[in-house]
Amino acid sequence: MMNWNYDVNTRGNVQLSKDLNTLSVLNAIRNSSSISRSDVARITGLTTPTISNLVSDLIKEGFVIEMGPGESSVGRRPIMLEFNKDAxxxxxxxxxxxxxxxxxxxxxxxxxxxxxxxxxxxxxxxxxxxxxxxxxxxxxxxxxxxxxxxxxxxxxxxxxxxxxxxxxxxxxxxxxxxxxxxxxxxxxxxxxxxxxxNIRCMALGEKWFGAARDEENFLAIRFGRGVGSGIIINGELFEGVRGVAGEIGHVTVEPNGPECYCGNKGCLEYYISEGSIFERLEKLMEEGDKNAERLLQESKDKPRGKKLGLIARSAEEGDELSRLIIDDLVHYLGLAIANLVKAFNPSIVILLTEDKFVRESVSREIQAVVDPLLEPIVSSRVNIVPGLLGSENEIIxxxxxxxxxxxxxxxxxxxxx
Ligand SMILES: [Zn+2]
The missing domain is CATH 3.30.420.40 (ATPase, nucleotide binding domain)
Structure with missing residues (x-):
């Protein structure tokens, strides 16, 4: 039986074959709401006696709970097993x-x-x-x-x-x-x-419990309060040499665009970060734009990350300035996503931002921007979907x-x- 409460010194010792088999059995049970020993044997390819031994170890350790008999069309009804998520x-x-x-x-x-x-x-x-x-x-x-x-x-x-x-x-x-x-x-x-x-963590969270379950190659793009992305390749987080792979905030999307604090021009962050969008609104207000003043007034008590939600809803209701901001966001983020899709060929792209309405509405709009950009090179359409974990995705x-x-x-x- 593997040491489930392994300490720092035993890191890496899970390579032993019995431990691998125990993990495989646990994983099969974890991935199903309720499962019989014979189905675990079928999924893992292990023999029934091996499964019986490993399951009995897992029950002793508290990872697996035996439930009542399940349904069976022939013979005795099997005892069903469930994963104990609080083990x-x-x-x-x-x-x-x-x-x-x-x-x-x-x-x-x-x-x-x-x-x-x-x-x-x-x-x-x-x-x-x-x-x-x-x-x-x-x-x-x-x-x-x-x-x-x-x-x-x-x-x-x-x-x-x-x-x-x-x-x-x-x-x-x-x-x-x-x-x-x-x-x-x-x-x-x-x-x-x-x-x-933190953004790479969010991508992993979506892989385990969110919109990218069972996906091995996908991109998770974060915008709004913070900008960045998580790249998952063959099921693993890709970090790059200095751990900054996926920092897309400063990719150039408008070569003659406004100057960025990083020293370049027309960075993606300018168009998709909430901080930058609200700086632009403040400038407009100083120039006497009443609409910008109204948006700033309405959003002043909202927490960071939720202000963008106000702009998106206002755009949906037909406000012209809000519509321009969201159109810019969708256009430039769509452009960056199309380029990333061409580079990484992911199965899906997940959009992460605090506000659920923004995640959902922007995902739909970006899909329409990205589809024609991919057509000549990538024949298969890539689904752009909102993340599912919400505001706790960093912790999860x-x-x-x-x-x-x-x-x-x-x-x-x-x-x-
Ligand atoms: Zn920049």
Whole structure:
């Protein structure tokens, strides 16, 4: 039986064939609402006696629950098995601009508890990480006292991250360079820690529990409050050399466009980031535009990320200025997406932004922009769909970093024993 509560020292030991088979069996049960032992045998290709042994181990460990007999047209009705999503918890740390959320989820990406901590950006990163690590360890201890073990911790950070080493290479938001996040946190929380860029986490979250279930090659594009993307290739997050693959905010979409703070002209961010859209509205208001003044007034109490929703709804109701803003967003984001699709040939593209109405309406409009751009080269149409996880996708995404690392060993075919 594999050590389900594996600690830092046993990272990587899940390569043993029995462990792989146990994970395969668990995965088959996890992927189905209710399943019989013989169906698990059929899916995994393992023998029935092997399944019986592994399932009995999994029941002992609390991962699998035996339910009542299921339906069968012939013979005895089989005992059905169900995955216990609360068998273990996962720790999460989500770095925002001015705060940090720590918490726990279960194995189905459902949030158990969240706490908000202040983020002192003037403090040394080591000090900040040790403080957060201590807070999370206290939270984990509270729950472990009640008998629930924590499998690992997923960390979402804005900036370039090397997922293999757990080092934050560069974060503009946190002002960090080469910070060994995993190393510092593992020493505090005493369980495996996985680190990734926040938008890459969201992409992974959509793969596990959202719009990209079972998709192995897809793009998740984030716009609104933050701009960026997550690229999943052959089921794995693609990070690039410095962990910044997918930072599409500064790709040029208008060579003679307005100057950007990055030094280039006509960057995508100018047209699709909420901050930049509202800066433009403020300029218009200063020039005496009454409509811009009204939009700014109506949106002033809305939280960041939700202001774009007001513009999209206003466009839908026929407001001319709002329509121009959304048309620009759709046009330039569509152009960037068409280029990315040509480069990566994904099965789907997922759009992520805080407001559900924006996700849904912009997905529809962008589909109409992208389709004709792909026609001459890519024969198959690519579906552009809204993300499903909503405002908690960063936290859920961080938790799926742990799940993905535990289960990725079984992408290797199970071994017959
Ligand atoms: Zn730029």
């Amino acid at each position: 273990r918890y996962i720790g999460v740390i989500d770095f925002g601009r001015s705060n940090v959320i720590i918490g726990l989820t279960n194995l189905a990406g459902e949030i158990i508890t969240l706490r908000e901590l202040d983020l002192d950006k003037e403090a040394k990163p080591e000090i900040t990480l040790e403080r957060i690590g201590n807070e999370l360890k206290n939270l984990i201890d509270e729950y472990e006292q009640n008998g629930i073990k924590v499998w690992g911790v997923g960390v979402a950070i804005s900036g370039g991250v090397n997922g293999k080493t757990g080092v934050c290479i560069e974060s503009y938001v946190l002002k960090w360079t080469n910070v060994p996040v995993r190393q510092i946190l593992e020493a505090k929380v005493q369980c495996p820690v996985y680190v990734a860029n 995404g961080a938790s799926t970093l742990v799940l993905d690392n535990v289960f990725k060993t079984i992408r290797i075919v199970p071994v017959r024993i």
